[in-house]
Amino acid sequence: MQDTHISLAHGNGGRYMRELIEEIFAKHLSNPELDVQADAVPLLLAEGECMFTTDGFTVQPLEFPGGNIGSLAVHGTTNDLAVAGAIPKYLSLNAFIEEGLEISTLDRIIKTLAETAAEIGVKVVAGDTKVLPRGEGGGLYLATTGIGVRHGHVLSMKNIQHGDAILVSGPVGDHGIAVMLAREAFGLRGDLQSDAASVLDLTTAAMQYKNLRFMRDPTRGGIATVCSELLRATGMGIRLMQDQLPVRDAVQSVCDMLGYDPMYLACEGRVVAIVKNIDANKLLKTWRSIDKGLEAAIIGHIDSELDQVIMQTEIGGERIIDELEDDPLPRIC
Amino acid sequence: MQDTHISLAHGNGGRYMRELIEEIFAKHLSNPELDVQADAVPLLLAEGECMFTTDGFTVQPLEFPGGNIGSLAVHGTTNDLAVAGAIPKYLSLNAFIEEGLEISTLDRIIKTLAETAAEIGVKVVAGDTKVLPRGEGGGLYLATTGIGVRHGHVLSMKNIQHGDAILVSGPVGDHGIAVMLAREAFGLRGDLQSDAASVLDLTTAAMQYKNLRFMRDPTRGGIATVCSELLRATGMGIRLMQDQLPVRDAVQSVCDMLGYDPMYLACEGRVVAIVKNIDANKLLKTWRSIDKGLEAAIIGHIDSELDQVIMQTEIGGERIIDELEDDPLPRIC
Numbered sequence: 003m004q005d006t007h008i009s010l011a012h013g014n015g016g017r018y019m020r021e022l023i024e025e026i027f028a029k030h031l032s033n034p035e036l037d038v039q040a041d042a043v044p045l046l047l048a049e050g051e052c053m054f055t056t057d058g059f060t061v062q063p064l065e066f067p068g069g070n071i072g073s074l075a076v077h078g079t080t081n082d083l084a085v086a087g088a089i090p091k092y093l094s095l096n097a098f099i100e101e102g103l104e105i106s107t108l109d110r111i112i113k114t115l116a117e118t119a120a121e122i123g124v125k126v127v128a129g130d131t132k133v134l135p136r137g138e139g140g141g142l143y144l145a146t147t148g149i150g151v152r153h154g155h156v157l158s159m160k161n162i163q164h165g166d167a168i169l170v171s172g173p174v175g176d177h178g179i180a181v182m183l184a185r186e187a188f189g190l191r192g193d194l195q196s197d198a199a200s201v202l203d204l205t206t207a208a209m210q211y212k213n214l215r216f217m218r219d220p221t222r223g224g225i226a227t228v229c230s231e232l233l234r235a236t237g238m239g240i241r242l243m244q245d246q247l248p249v250r251d252a253v254q255s256v257c258d259m260l261g262y263d264p265m266y267l268a269c270e271g272r273v274v275a276i277v278k279n280i281d282a283n284k285l286l287k288t289w290r291s292i293d294k295g296l297e298a299a300i301i302g303h304i305d306s307e308l309d310q311v312i313m314q315t316e317i318g319g320e321r322i323i324d325e326l327e328d329d330p331l332p333r334i335c
Numbered sequence: 336m337q338d339t340h341i342s343l344a345h346g347n348g349g350r351y352m353r354e355l356i357e358e359i360f361a362k363h364l365s366n367p368e369l370d371v372q373a374d375a376v377p378l379l380l381a382e383g384e385c386m387f388t389t390d391g392f393t394v395q396p397l398e399f400p401g402g403n404i405g406s407l408a409v410h411g412t413t414n415d416l417a418v419a420g421a422i423p424k425y426l427s428l429n430a431f432i433e434e435g436l437e438i439s440t441l442d443r444i445i446k447t448l449a450e451t452a453a454e455i456g457v458k459v460v461a462g463d464t465k466v467l468p469r470g471e472g473g474g475l476y477l478a479t480t481g482i483g484v485r486h487g488h489v490l491s492m493k494n495i496q497h498g499d500a501i502l503v504s505g506p507v508g509d510h511g512i513a514v515m516l517a518r519e520a521f522g523l524r525g526d527l528q529s530d531a532a533s534v535l536d537l538t539t540a541a542m543q544y545k546n547l548r549f550m551r552d553p554t555r556g557g558i559a560t561v562c563s564e565l566l567r568a569t570g571m572g573i574r575l576m577q578d579q580l581p582v583r584d585a586v587q588s589v590c591d592m593l594g595y596d597p598m599y600l601a602c603e604g605r606v607v608a609i610v611k612n613i614d615a616n617k618l619l620k621t622w623r624s625i626d627k628g629l630e631a632a633i634i635g636h637i638d639s640e641l642d643q644v645i646m647q648t649e650i651g652g653e654r655i656i657d658e659l660e661d662d663p664l665p666r667i668c
Contacts (some may be wrong), residue, residue, distance in 0.1 A: 010500065013393075014602075015556030016563075016659025039492065040390035040566055042553060043418035052385075055339075055375035056480060058465040060346075073433060080465030086375035096478035128480070132340035134392040135666070145429035147461070147480035154375065184642065218374060224347030227635065230349075235372055238398035251418070268348075326349025333346075 005325050008103045013133025026109050026168050027129060030116035031095075035127045038279045044126050045092055047151060054086035055079060064111060064141055065185035068177075068196030071144055072115030074335060077198050077270055078221065079148040080122050084205040085217040085273060087157045089149030093119060094128040096145040101136040102219055111262040122200050124148070124189065124275075154209040159235040161215035164306035165186040167282035168240065168277045171204050171289055172197065173248040173295045175267030178331050186262060194252045199271030204295055213278035214285070220274050221335055225301075226265040227309040228274050230325040232304075239308020242323065245316045253331065265313070266273045266326055268334045337454040341436045346366055346466025359442050363449035364428075368460045372621045376460050378425055380484060386421035388412060389480040395666040397444060397474055399517035401510075401529030402603075404477055405448030405532070405667060408532050410567040410603055411554065412481040413455050417538040418550040421483030421488045422516055426452065426532070427461040434469040445476065453540060455533050457481070479492075487542040492568040494548035497639035500615035501573065502608045504537050505530065506581040506620055506632045507558055507599030511664050512589050521593060527585045532604030537628055540621050546611035553607050554668055555660045558634075561607050562644040563658040572641025575656065578649045582632045609637065 011018040025160065029038070037043055057078045064071045080090035095115070119126055176197040183192045201219060206215050210314045220228045225247075243287050249257075271294065277285050282300050287316030302313075311323040318325050344351040348665045355452045361369070361389055413423040431442065452459055509530040512608070516525045534552060541547050553561045558580075562573050582590075582597045588598050604627065610618050615633050623627030634644075646658040 010665045011661065012395040013555075013562050014659055014661070015554070016661075018660075019555075020658075039564065040419065041415040042421060042483065045385040045387050047385060049399050051592070052378040052380060053375040054425065054427065054461050054482070056429055056461045056463050058463045059479070060430055060465045060467060062432065082374040086373065088375060092387065094387065094480040096389055096391040096429065098391055098476050098478075102436045125667050128387050130389050130478070131485065132393045132476070133665075134393060141464070143389070143431050143467070145431075145463070145478040147427040147429075148375070149387070149482075177632065184508075221348070222352075223345075231499070237501070246663070258436065270493040271608045325353075326347055327351075328344065328349075332343045332466075 006105055006113050008099050008105060008131055008133060009103055013131065022296065023131065024194040026112050030112045031126045035124050035125055038269065045149065047091065049153040052057045053083055053152050055082040057082060059335060060142045060333050061181060061335055063106065064183050065206050066181045067194065068180055068198055069198040070111050070113035070114050071142060073118040074270060075144040075146045076115055076122065076196055077143055077200055078174040078335060079146040080124055081201045083148050083150035084202045085219050087154055087209055088152045090124040090148055092103060092148045092149045093124055093126045094147045097131045098143040099131060100134045100141045103141045122202060123138050124254045150189055155212060157214065159216050159232065162236050162276050162304055163239060164304055165279050166215055166276050166304040167279045168298050168302045169277065169282065169298060170225065170248065170301050171283060173250045173293045174269050174272060175253045175264040176222065177270040178334050179253045181334050182331050188213060189320060192252055192266055196270055197271040198295060201271060201273045204273050204289060207292060208275050209286055210247035211277060211281045211285055213281040215274045215276040217273050220269050220272055222268055224266045224268055225274065225324055229323055231241045233311055238304050238306040240302055240311045241305045241308060242302035242311065242313040244313050246301045248299050266322060270335065324333050339438055340464060341432050341434055341438060342354060343434055343466055343468065346464065346593040359445050363445045364459045365456050368458055376398040378482065379668055380424065384485040386416055386485050387421050389478065390415060392477040392668060393666050394514060394668055396517050397440065399514045399529055400514055400527065402531040403444050403447050404475060405444035406451040407452040407531055407603060408477040408479045409448055410456065411531055411668060412479040413457055414534045414552045416481050416483035417535045418552050420487055420542055421485045423455060423457040423481055423483045425482045426457055426459045427480045429484045430464045431467055431476040432464060433474050447590045455535060480491040488545060489547050490563065492549050495569050495609050495637055497571060497637055498612050499609050499637040500612045500633050501635045502610065502615065502618060502633050503558065503581065504606040504628045506583045507553065507602050507605060508582060508586045510603040511600035511667050512586045514667050515664055523589065525585055530602055530604035534604060535600065536625055537606050537622060540625060541608050541618055544610060544614045544618055545558060546614040549625045550606050550608045553602050553605055555601055557599045557601055558607065559656045560659055562645050562656055566644055571637050571639040573635055573644045574638045574641060575635035575644065575646040577646050579632050579634045581632050598656060603668065621627065645662045
């Protein structure tokens with residue numbers, strides 16, 4: 003391939019598109035089940051119930067400390083399978099590439115995507131690329147759809163009961179602030195890394211507890227949005243303890259400067275788990291024995307006597323955690 | 336929902352996004368397996384091997400005679416399953432929505448998408464929406480990933496042999512020209528409709544022939560691109576007969592005016608089938624007994640003595656059908 007930048011011809015179904023697919027996508031993603039010549043591929047599924055999920059990715063900038071849109075597109079979708087109690091097996095990948103994107107950037111991103119998939123043990127077996135005419139320079143949008151196989155018991159918000167404990171597996175908001183700093187939008191810089199990572203070891207460890215009710219990864223809208231969804235689905239309120247919420251100093255500093263609330267910031271490698279209170283400390287200990295869970299915490303409880311999400315502040319007050327209205331950080335994932 | 340146009344807030348993970356999903360996507364796509372609250376959904380798969388495929392859609396304009404990007408996103412992906420010998424069962428849907436898109440347009444498109452899925456008997460069981468900042472006004476990109484269950488024998492380019500016949504199920508290029516006319520880019524107008532449609536009845540009928548080797552839907556790059564792919568994969572050439580290729584007069588007229596070649600124009604509701612020559616007339620008769628196959632034709636044969644795709648012209652000459660280089664009609668699907 004002679005070109006340095008993507009042109010509309012790379013989306014035409016002809017030679018340019020074939021070369022782009024062969025020299026970037028097929029090269030990095032090569033595996034026995036990826037047949038770039040086939041309209042559809044057969045899947046070899048292990049025993050167990052099939053789980054299915056999808057996610058789109060529009061993060062800006064495309065590359066940020068701790069990852070890029072390629073690793074994010076794998077983590078986002080495989081984490082959705084993981085928190086549903088499944089082992090991720092297969093992915094499809096759609097790439098919408100903007101005319102003018104540097105081909106070397108695309109190559110780096112797809113290489114990272116392939117490496118991330120290999121680490122998790124998930125195979126990209128189907129894909130498609132389209133080229134978009136030059137717009138504002140965003141460069142690349144990805145969509146991934148994942149198939150996994152469920153192991154263990156069925157998780158559901160319907161299992162949640164009064165008194166259940168709410169755990170988070172690590173500090174919140176790293177991804178949101180890391181991406182924001184990478185934009186240098188406020189003249190701020192920092193060395194904070196995104197938390198983007200697979201949560202599969204955390205979720206697999208949590209599944210040993212039969213009293214585990216439900217898990218979710220707090221991405222867009224953060225912990226506050228997970229709590230709003232729980233409130234809406236269960237009809238039961240939540241009491242959170244601010245002094246238990248793990249937040250890195252660097253994240254808190256940026257939040258203080260710009261008026262952000264860490265509760266609403268996106269994470270891409272954390273799990274929120276709801277577990278019967280008698281197993282809360284056991285799950286906490288289990289998570290803390292895993293690298294990615296060293297800073298796990300019990301952050302609150304389900305409270306059927308409340309009809310809101312209430313946070314007890316460190317200074318002894320209370321504040322209501324409402325559903326997100328304004329978007330503090332668009333295009334974070 | 337009070338708004339008339341999409342804003343960035345509709346992508347934020349909060350109230351605006353929830354309302355958009357509830358009032359458009361969930362409303363139209365409602366089915367027992369679509370749980371907008373779940374991170375991943377369980378799939379109930381019938382007996383048989385699972386087939387998997389994905390496709391992205393960037394057609395411009397979003398609505399055109401004979402369909403819109405919503406129907407296209409269902410037909411494109413379910414047709415890829417159909418030509419692989421599978422019955423489509425489930426879809427995931429990713430919507431990348433541009434800031435400023437009229438919500439009434441989005442509603443019409445998702446309604447059509449839902450109706451199209453219902454006609455084919457495929458369920459949308461997972462989805463995600465992202466909002467893109469205002470660019471050049473493209474409005475909407477969709478990606479769909481499909482799961483189907485294979486029935487009958489395994490189709491593969493590897494089955495193809497010297498002398499096999501090549502059939503097409505109907506006139507070529509209607510989709511390409513209909514979308515081009517909808518752009519009014521050359522001051523041209525016409526009442527040609529896109530051929531966008533499910534090919535499932537055509538492929539199911541064809542699967543009864545054990546000598547059916549392979550099928551493909553000639554989308555981006557048209558029949559010429561399917562032939563180039565066959566040449567590349569099998570190492571055998573192809574001899575086509577121009578006078579057998581079904582092309583509507585309206586399509587041919589526009590091609591003559593603008594210098595397009597119908598061989599390279601996209602179809603979205605046609606099938607190319609490769610079948611052992613002794614069954615070619617039987618398959619032709621079968622297809623012609625189906626509404627969508629009334630104008631089916633045998634257009635050529637596999638010829639191992641050639642190393643090119645050669646078309647015998649109506650005036651008795653020969654011309655080489657090369658791999659597509661320039662893109663005659665970008666953003667056609």
